[in-house]
Amino acid sequence: MNDPLEVVDTHTAGEPTRVIVNGVPDLGSGSMHARLAEMRAHADWVRTALIHEPRGSDWMVGATLQPPLDPGSVAGVIFFNNCGYLGMCGHGLIGVVVALHHRGQIGFGVHKFETPVGDVFATLHADRSVSITNVESYRFHHCLKLTVPGVGQIVGDVAYGGNWFFLTASDKLSPQCLPELKTRCLRIRHALQQQQIFGANRAEIDHIELFGPPSHRDVADARNFVLCPGGEYDRSPCGTGTSAKLACLAADGALAPGQAWRQQSIIGSVFKASYQAASTGVLPTITANAFVTAETKVLLDPHDPYHFGIPQG
Numbered sequence: 001m002n003d004p005l006e007v008v009d010t011h012t013a014g015e016p017t018r019v020i021v022n023g024v025p026d027l028g029s030g031s032m033h034a035r036l037a038e039m040r041a042h043a044d045w046v047r048t049a050l051i052h053e054p055r056g057s058d059w060m061v062g063a064t065l066q067p068p069l070d071p072g073s074v075a076g077v078i079f080f081n082n083c084g085y086l087g088m089c090g091h092g093l094i095g096v097v098v099a100l101h102h103r104g105q106i107g108f109g110v111h112k113f114e115t116p117v118g119d120v121f122a123t124l125h126a127d128r129s130v131s132i133t134n135v136e137s138y139r140f141h142h143c144l145k146l147t148v149p150g151v152g153q154i155v156g157d158v159a160y161g162g163n164w165f166f167l168t169a170s171d172k173l174s175p176q177c178l179p180e181l182k183t184r185c186l187r188i189r190h191a192l193q194q195q196q197i198f199g200a201n202r203a204e205i206d207h208i209e210l211f212g213p214p215s216h217r218d219v220a221d222a223r224n225f226v227l228c229p230g231g232e233y234d235r236s237p238c239g240t241g242t243s244a245k246l247a248c249l250a251a252d253g254a255l256a257p258g259q260a261w262r263q264q265s266i267i268g269s270v271f272k273a274s275y276q277a278a279s280t281g282v283l284p285t286i287t288a289n290a291f292v293t294a295e296t297k298v299l300l301d302p303h304d305p306y307h308f309g310i311p312q313g
Contacts, residue, residue: 005298007050008102010095012290013269014235017095018050018062021103023298027066032076033116035066036085039078045308047080049300052309058082059232061092068114074106076114082312083230087117088162090239090271090286094130097122098290117162131287132239137161137247138281140199148191151184161243161284163207164199165226166192170210173223175266178233181210185227209241220264236288237263237271243284246275250282257282 006022025043027035039046049055050062059082066076077096079089086092093113100106101124110123118135125131141158146166148154156168166188172180185208192205199205206229214220226234226241234241242263249255261273275282300307 004300005046005050007296007298008099008292009294009296010098010290010292012091012094012236013265013271013288014267015091016060016235016293017089017092017099017290018056018060019096019099020046020050020062020064021099024064024066029067029069031069031116032066032078032114035076036078036116039064039080040085047085048309048311049307050298050309051080051082052312054306054310055298056082056309058230059235061086061089063089063092063096065096066114070112070114070119073112073114073119074100078116081228081230082232085116086163088115088120088135088240090132090134090162090243091234091236091288091290093120093122093132093239094286094288095290097124097130097132098128098292101128102292115162129287129289131285134239134243134284134286135162136278136281137243137275137284139247139251141197142251144197146188146191146195146197148187150187154188157248158197158199158205159244159247160199160281161245161247162240164203164205165207165209165241165244166205167209167211167244167248170212170225173210173212173225173266174215178266181225181266182227182231182233185210185225186231189227207238207241209238209244211245214262214264215268219268220262220270222261223264223266225266233266235265235267236269237265239271239286242271242273242286243282246273246284247282250275250277
């Protein structure tokens with residue numbers, strides 16, 4: 001039997017993160033971007049074993065901890081999901097912080113982490129909530145008209161928040177509309193691909209974010225539904241999606257630096273957010289709670305035909 005992987009499972013506002021704390025193969029000593037490429041090329045079995053069935057699920061996100069380049073950083077982090085790898089993951093980083101605190105590896109205060117898209121900072125507060133300061137986020141396209149088969153013409157923004165998003169308004173944001181929302185987002189993403197609409201440097205726009213009014217105005221300022229690259233929706237308000245939304249609000253002059261914004265998810269959970277102005281966009285700060293749900297030793301029995309997960313596609 002192969003050596004086990006040790007993981008700590010958490011959820012942030014309803015969205016799970018499976019944090020690998022021991023057992024990851026050596027991915028080299030390069031940047032986190034280079035180590036992501038190494039993991040994709042030579043150790044993708046870690047991702048499939050943890051995220052695919054029968055051990056995982058399509059809506060789960062994983063996080064691999066890595067030795068940092070900067071001795072002042074706590075760790076490097078590589079995030080992954082059911083279909084591949086993520087540049088950044090807001091809810092995931094909050095889960096990482098809480099998992100490390102649970103294991104006694106970090107205390108309260110500010111901690112630096114290295115990701116494939118840049119350094120981020122996380123503050124673990126005395127009440128155990130976590131605030132992350134994300135990478136610089138910005139709007140790339142404004143009021144982009146998109147013809148979507150089965151939907152019609154819609155208007156939206158393309159923005160970056162650590163991942164690439166297409167954001168457009170919707171008036172049917174409720175849990176009762178989940179199948180319809182998912183279908184709408186899949187059609188939007190397909191239309192973006194077919195019409196060759198990209199982010200900067202021809203980056204794929206792989207997250208679709210619908211936004212509208214909150215369930216109650218005293219609870220939040222807006223609500224969203226975020227479809228992730230693997231076809232599942234984010235149970236949380238999405239940290240990188242909230243960052244992209246803040247970039248759009250700032251570009252519109254609809255939210256001032258330091259002004260509070262409460263982003264509600266499709267299940268009703270809320271992230272508190274604000275931003276500071278940056279050179280070409282904004283530096284978002286997202287605050288939320290995460291909770292440890294399990295500590296697990298993952299066994300990989302080579303006699304099990306699905307020990308690396310059930311293949312997809």
